[in-house]
Amino acid sequence: MTTSTAPRAGDDRRDANASAVLRTVLDHGPIARSRVAALTGLSASAVSRQAVDLVRLGLLHERPELAAAGTGTLGRPQLPLDLDPDRLAVAGLHIGLPFTTVALLDLRGRVLRRKELPHRGRTGPDLLRPLLARLPRLIDTLRGDRTVVGLGAVTGGSVDPAAGVVVRHDPLRWRDLPLRELLTAATGLPVQVDNHARALTLAEILFGHPAARSSMVQLFVGHVVDAALAVAGTVHLGPPSATGDLGHLPVSGTVTDPDADSRERCHCGRLGCLSVAASDTALFAAAAAEGVTAGPDRAQLIAAVRRGDPTAGRLVRNRARIVGRALALLADVVNPDLVVLTETFALLDPAHLDVVRAEFALRSHLHRDAGLLIAQPRGRDVLAVAAGAPVLGELYARPVHALTAPRAAHRP
Incomplete structure (x- = not known):
C-alpha cells in the first residue's frame, strides 16, 4: 500500500x-x-x-x-x-473506456457500495481531471462510518504496479501516466495501481476457486483484451510490467463470421489480432452495423440478446467461439489448473459460457476437461472487486506494515 x-x-x-x-x-x-x-x-x-x-x-x-x-x-x-466486518474498508477505482467504477469493499472482497461514472467519450486529460476532482468527496460518501485504509486503481493495458504508472492504454490515450502519484495527491490515501486482469487474478486467489492457488489463467474481454497468469498463489509480472499481451494473439474469425479471416487492421499494424476480432469495440460496432442497436451500445445489445434477437445472439455466439479458440491456445501453452473468463455475456448466461467451453474443448490439443474453464463468479460486481483487489492483496500479504506505515489509516 x-x-x-x-x-x-x-x-x-x-x-x-x-x-x-x-x-x-x-x-x-x-x-x-x-x-x-x-x-x-x-x-x-x-x-x-x-x-x-x-x-x-x-x-x-x-x-x-x-x-x-x-x-x-x-x-x-x-x-x-x-x-472484523465493520471497522475497515478499501476503496477501489476501475477505469474503463465507457465508465469508471468507484467502489467500497470489505475485508472479504465483498462490495459494500459502488457508483459508476460515465465518461461520455472523454479520454486522456479530459477524463482524468474531473475524476480527480470528484473522487475525494465520492469516497467520503461511500465509506459511511468505516475507515478507508487504501485505494486500489486498476485499468487495462500495460501497467507498472511498482512505479504506479500506466505505461500504455491505447483506447484511453494514456502513455506513462503517473496514476498513483495523481490519486495520492487527490485523496491522501495510500494507492495501489495494477492491470485489471492481474487484479482479478489476485481476487480469485484470495477469495475464489481453490484451484486458483495452484495455477490459473485469467482472460478479460472488454474494450481491452488482457490476460494474467498465477502460479502457486503468485500473480506473474513480467518485464516490462506485463504478464503478456494476449490482445495480439492471432486468431481466426470475426464476430460477423467466425470462419472468415479478419480484414480489420489492429493498431499494431497486423491482421487477425484477438483484440480486433473479439473486443467489445468490435462486437458493439458489428451490432450497430447489422441494425441490432442504434449505435455501439452495451446496454442495447444486452437487451437484444435477452429478448431473443437472432442477430444479436449470433454475434455474441460468434465472439464466444473466437474466445474459446484463444483460450484453448493459451491453456495448451500454460496448462493451468483453472481458466477464468471475464466477459459480459458469459457472466450473464451460462449458455454463452457453454459455447466458449465447446470451442475450447474442440480446439485444445491437450484435450483438457472444459470444466476447468469457469466464468468470473462475481457478476456485475466484477469491476468493483478488481478495483479493490490490489489493496486487499497488500493487506493480506503485509498487514502490520500496511496499517502502520505513514498515512495508511487516513479517513478522507
Whole structure:
C-alpha cells in the first residue's frame, strides 16, 4: 500500500506471521486461536501475539458468543477469531473506456457500495481531471462510518504496479501516466495501481476457486483484451510490467463470421489480432452495423440478446467461439489448473459460457476437461472487486506494515 518505510528483518517476520494468521482466519474463520496454531504451524504464543495486533489494527475481532454456544468455555485459546466486518474498508477505482467504477469493499472482497461514472467519450486529460476532482468527496460518501485504509486503481493495458504508472492504454490515450502519484495527491490515501486482469487474478486467489492457488489463467474481454497468469498463489509480472499481451494473439474469425479471416487492421499494424476480432469495440460496432442497436451500445445489445434477437445472439455466439479458440491456445501453452473468463455475456448466461467451453474443448490439443474453464463468479460486481483487489492483496500479504506505515489509516 505504501513503501515509504522500508521494513527491517524483524518487521518482515512479524508481517509474515501476521499474514499467516490473517489468511487462515480468512479461509476458516470464525476459528479458535488453537486451531490457527495447528493450521499455520506457529506456536500458540505467536498466534496470540499476532491476534492481539490484528484485533488492535481493526482486521480481526473476537466472537465470544460462538465460544459460549459451542464449547461452554471462554478460554482465550478457544475464543473464535473472525475478520472484523465493520471497522475497515478499501476503496477501489476501475477505469474503463465507457465508465469508471468507484467502489467500497470489505475485508472479504465483498462490495459494500459502488457508483459508476460515465465518461461520455472523454479520454486522456479530459477524463482524468474531473475524476480527480470528484473522487475525494465520492469516497467520503461511500465509506459511511468505516475507515478507508487504501485505494486500489486498476485499468487495462500495460501497467507498472511498482512505479504506479500506466505505461500504455491505447483506447484511453494514456502513455506513462503517473496514476498513483495523481490519486495520492487527490485523496491522501495510500494507492495501489495494477492491470485489471492481474487484479482479478489476485481476487480469485484470495477469495475464489481453490484451484486458483495452484495455477490459473485469467482472460478479460472488454474494450481491452488482457490476460494474467498465477502460479502457486503468485500473480506473474513480467518485464516490462506485463504478464503478456494476449490482445495480439492471432486468431481466426470475426464476430460477423467466425470462419472468415479478419480484414480489420489492429493498431499494431497486423491482421487477425484477438483484440480486433473479439473486443467489445468490435462486437458493439458489428451490432450497430447489422441494425441490432442504434449505435455501439452495451446496454442495447444486452437487451437484444435477452429478448431473443437472432442477430444479436449470433454475434455474441460468434465472439464466444473466437474466445474459446484463444483460450484453448493459451491453456495448451500454460496448462493451468483453472481458466477464468471475464466477459459480459458469459457472466450473464451460462449458455454463452457453454459455447466458449465447446470451442475450447474442440480446439485444445491437450484435450483438457472444459470444466476447468469457469466464468468470473462475481457478476456485475466484477469491476468493483478488481478495483479493490490490489489493496486487499497488500493487506493480506503485509498487514502490520500496511496499517502502520505513514498515512495508511487516513479517513478522507
